[in-house]
Amino acid sequence: xxxxxxxxxxxxxxxxxxxxxxxxxxxxxxxxxxxxxxxxxxxxxxxxxxxxxxxxxxxxxxxxxxxxxxxxxxxxxxxxxxxxxxxxxxxxxxxxxxxxxxxxxxxxxxxxxxxxxxxxxxxxxxxxxxxxxxxxxxxxxxxxxxxxxxxxxxxxxxxxxxxxxxxxxxxxxxxxxxxxxxxxxxxxxxxxxxxxxxxxxxxxxxxxxxxxxxxxxxxxxxxxxxxxxxxxxxxxxxxxxxxxxxxxx
Amino acid sequence: xxxxxxxxxxxxxxxxxxxxxxxxxxxxxxxxxxxxxxxxxxxxxxxxxxxxxxxxxxxxxxxxxxxxxxxxxxxxxxxxxxxxxxxxxxxxxxxxxxxxxxxxxxxxxxxxxxxxxxxxxxxxxxxxxxxxxxxxxxxxxxxxxxxxxxxxxxxxxxxxxxxxxxxxxxxxxxxxxxxxxxxxxxxxxxxxxxxxxxxxxxxxxxxxxxxxxxxxxxxxxxxxxxxxxxxxxxxxxxxxxxxxxxxxxxxxxxxxxxxxxxxxxxxxxxxxxxxxxxxxxxxxxxxxxxxxxxxxxxxxxxxxxxxxxxxxxxxxxxxxxxx
Ligand SMILES: Cc1cc2nc3c(=O)[nH]c(=O)nc-3n(C[C@H](O)[C@H](O)[C@H](O)COP(=O)(O)OP(=O)(O)OC[C@H]3O[C@@H](n4cnc5c(N)ncnc54)[C@H](O)[C@@H]3O)c2cc1C
Numbered sequence: 001x002x003x004x005x006x007x008x009x010x011x012x013x014x015x016x017x018x019x020x021x022x023x024x025x026x027x028x029x030x031x032x033x034x035x036x037x038x039x040x041x042x043x044x045x046x047x048x049x050x051x052x053x054x055x056x057x058x059x060x061x062x063x064x065x066x067x068x069x070x071x072x073x074x075x076x077x078x079x080x081x082x083x084x085x086x087x088x089x090x091x092x093x094x095x096x097x098x099x100x101x102x103x104x105x106x107x108x109x110x111x112x113x114x115x116x117x118x119x120x121x122x123x124x125x126x127x128x129x130x131x132x133x134x135x136x137x138x139x140x141x142x143x144x145x146x147x148x149x150x151x152x153x154x155x156x157x158x159x160x161x162x163x164x165x166x167x168x169x170x171x172x173x174x175x176x177x178x179x180x181x182x183x184x185x186x187x188x189x190x191x192x193x194x195x196x197x198x199x200x201x202x203x204x205x206x207x208x209x210x211x212x213x214x215x216x217x218x219x220x221x222x223x224x225x226x227x228x229x230x231x232x233x234x235x236x237x238x239x240x241x242x243x244x245x246x247x248x249x
Numbered sequence: 250x251x252x253x254x255x256x257x258x259x260x261x262x263x264x265x266x267x268x269x270x271x272x273x274x275x276x277x278x279x280x281x282x283x284x285x286x287x288x289x290x291x292x293x294x295x296x297x298x299x300x301x302x303x304x305x306x307x308x309x310x311x312x313x314x315x316x317x318x319x320x321x322x323x324x325x326x327x328x329x330x331x332x333x334x335x336x337x338x339x340x341x342x343x344x345x346x347x348x349x350x351x352x353x354x355x356x357x358x359x360x361x362x363x364x365x366x367x368x369x370x371x372x373x374x375x376x377x378x379x380x381x382x383x384x385x386x387x388x389x390x391x392x393x394x395x396x397x398x399x400x401x402x403x404x405x406x407x408x409x410x411x412x413x414x415x416x417x418x419x420x421x422x423x424x425x426x427x428x429x430x431x432x433x434x435x436x437x438x439x440x441x442x443x444x445x446x447x448x449x450x451x452x453x454x455x456x457x458x459x460x461x462x463x464x465x466x467x468x469x470x471x472x473x474x475x476x477x478x479x480x481x482x483x484x485x486x487x488x489x490x491x492x493x494x495x496x497x498x499x500x501x502x503x504x505x506x507x508x509x510x511x512x513x514x515x516x517x518x519x520x521x522x523x524x525x526x527x528x529x530x531x532x533x534x535x536x537x538x539x540x541x542x543x544x545x546x547x548x549x550x551x552x553x554x555x556x557x558x559x560x561x562x563x564x565x566x567x568x569x570x571x572x
Contacts, residue, residue, distance in 0.1 A: 013501060013521050017388040037502060095364075096357065118350075121386050121501065121524075125366045126345075130322065130354035139433040140322045142351035155437075159347055160320075161259065161449070163441035167319075170433040176351070179502050180495065212363035216379060216392040221527075227534070227544045232553030236565040238533065241549055243569060246531050248510040249453065249477055 001152045002059045003046040004111040006102055006128065007077055008036040008120040009070040023217045026122075035073055037185070038117025040080075044182040046115060047081045049149050056152035059083050061111070065101045067091050071201065078196035079188035085199070090206035093215065095127040100209040102128070103135035108204075112171045113154060118143065118178040129176035139173045145180030251308075252278040252285045253338035255329060256301055257348050258293050264450065266344055268304045268411035273371070273404050274342040275305025275414070280375055281340065286310060287418075288332055290317050290325065295420055302418025304411055309420045310336075316427055320348060321434040326355040328425045333360065338399070345403035346449070353403050363395035369408035369507075369528065386501050386524035405528070406449055407507045448497065451480035453510045456499060456526075458484040460515020460536060460555055464492035469559035470514060476566045482506070484516050500525035515555045518543025535559075 011017070012032040020027045035043070043062065049055045062077040064070060065088040074085045086109075088101040106114065114136075116129030133140030145164070146157030156167050156175060188196070230238045242249045254274035256267040274285040287306035289298060291313065298309050310332055316324055329352060333341055341356060343349035345367045357364040365372075365380030373379040377394050380402060384391045448454065455474040461467065467481075474481045481497055488498040499506055501524035511529035515536060516522060523546055526532065534547035537554050544550045551558055 011385075013386070013524075014519075015385075015388075017385045019389070095354070099354075099358070122384065124382075124384055124386060125364075126350045127354035127357065127364060127366055130351060131358050133322065134326065134355040134358035137323075140351065140355070141434065142322065143347040160439075161347060162445075162447050163439060165319075165436050165440075166438040168435045168437060173433075179498065212357070212361070212395065212397050213365070214394040214396060216394055218384065219390040219392065221387070221389060224546060225548060227547045227550045230549060230551050232551050232558060235551060235553075235558050235561040236568075238549060238551060239562060239565040239569055242510065242531070242533070246510070246548070248531050249566075 001056045001112045002061065003049070003057055003113045003115060004106065005039060005043045005046050005060065005062045005082065006114065006116045006132070007039040007043065007062050007064050007073070008117070009033050009064065009066055009073040010036045010120055010122045013037065013121055019218045019220070023219065024215065033070070033073055035077055036117050036120045038119065038177060040185040041182045042115040042117055042177045043077055043080060043082060044186040045147055045177070047186060048182065049147070054151065055149040057149055061086065063102055063105055064088070065090055065092055065098045074201055075196050076188060078199045079192040080186050081192060083199070085201045087201055087203050088206050089203050094211045094213045095123070095125045095131060096212050097209050098128050099131035099135055101206050102132050104207050105204065106136060110172065112152070113149070114172065114174045116174060116176050118176055129174050133174035136172070136174070139169050140176060141167060141169055141173065142176045144175045144177045147175055147177070147181060250283045250337050250339050252281065252283060252340045252342060253333050253336055254285055254287050254306070254342040255349070255352070256287045256289050257344060258289060258291050258297070261291070261293050262297060263300055265411060266346070266406050266450070267301070269406070269409045270342055270344055270404055271301050271304040271306050272412045273409045276371060277340055277342065277402070280372065284308070286336055286338070288312070288329065290328065298420050299418065302416050303413050305414050305416060306418050307416070309418050311420060311422045312425060313422065314425065314427070316429055316432055319434065319436045320351065321432045322351045322355055324427050324432045325352050326359060327427045327431060330356055330359050331425045332423070333399070341399070341401045343401070343403050345405050349403045353401050357401050360399045361397055362399035362401050363397040364401040364403070365393055365395055366403045367405055368402055369405040383528070387527040388520070405507060407452070408528070442496065446480045448480045448482055448499070448504050449506060451506070452508050453477045453479035454482050454506055454508045455479045455512045455514070456482035456484070456516060457487060457493070457514045458516030459486050461487070461492070462556070466556060467493070469563050473559060473563050473566065476563065476570065484522050513543050513547070514559065516543055517541050518546055
């Protein structure tokens, strides 16, 4: 049984976001690129499952749609412990294109479980995983906060509004994972970093797909009004302001 | 032509979010010179369905098939796509919550419809169709043009005020042609939080961070929340440490909330925390460090010790309430 983890290459979550080219492009000067946090947790969980012989999981592959410049991020996933990687040589502008390319990869090389993060921390679309499942005509489970596999059978915990459900689903399936799927992201050890150098990154050429959406421009957030400070000796004043000025209580 | 809005129910009842969605769809319909049709899936009474009409839906379609009892992403997608096609819907509106996120992208592929996900405003323009959405976890916004004939929008909770209108809506119970073999998700067990205000539904949230110092200090924070009719939340380290339950973790990797008022107590205001709360209408910060970044995001602040300030706020709210 094999797991595919789809990874996105995103600016580190502490990046000061700035734009260039009339606010149509991220200014990538000084940006540190990392594995999208949820994808990193997905990878961690896939490796935990593989570590447990009772799971029946034999291999963990990562897939990424992006140019050669994102290979350091793929290497990092290999160093953390993925067995091998696939990169589709394509620079997507939106999720529909990413899902189209990933679906082609999986049609050519099937996997039993496909993991995607709930969103990428850059575009925040929450769409790739479910789009991919629809392209594959496979079931998808969203908001997954727990995944267990025993003898190849998966049990999934998903969040619903106001609670949790335990579900099972036919394979192959796409699980779209979030907080809870793994505790802490696994960190690459020295040995893993050495091994990653010789692991394979298979590069595949893209299929043609036109985007359905088009970015017109980015807009930096509007600066908030300056904070009004209330004296710590008189917290009551805060309640008055919230009641009479902001009118929120 | 119409705008189709999927109105989810919770044990047969709608809630404010449902009315936000229907009001939003009615407004988008007005902008595009058409009307809004609401779609309900599950066992919902006619009296409850009628409520959707009060927020501007002209027609209400109800699907009660047993095959749609639990969320199966493929079955739901097939059902909604079929209704959308029968109705000739050119715009489909869903909530940007767990349910909406599991269906909208599938619909997008099935109908080759561009998706504007997580929008918090009406479209900026109709021709071209441009939506406004948060990107970079709240550190920026984007204007995105949707280029397909059919368009899908998912709306952030608490971003559009429900508008009641005098309106008579027709209710139609329909069947869809989905087949049992399509349902591949089996629900084995459900655990629901009962009797607690959901964090994502709350209009006021009182949240604590590491500055609360210990899990034993939460009494006055919870009391303040109760008095304000607020939900309680926390920063990630607090839930990681097990001081508070995981459902309360807000931020980029936890829950994304947009209440009218977010009170952050002993929270430093890391970008990852702000990513989950920056859409709040008002942020109040209580922090002993006057240079804490949370004050840059806050409209009101108190520099001081949370342990001293919280009980005084509790008393102040009690006084106000007594009046
Ligand atoms: C990929 C990634 C994702 C993350 N996702 C999230 C997320 O979703 N949510 C999240 O919250 N964090 C997240 N984090 C962690 C985040 O970076 C911060 O570490 C975290 O938000 C800090 O929590 P805190 O404010 O409670 O604690 P601290 O940063 O330790 O701040 C405590 C604050 O309390 C104040 N304080 C101390 N004593 C008192 C007192 N007596 N009275 C009043 N104030 C006092 C201090 O001045 C300080 O500002 C993420 C990090 C990463 C790398």
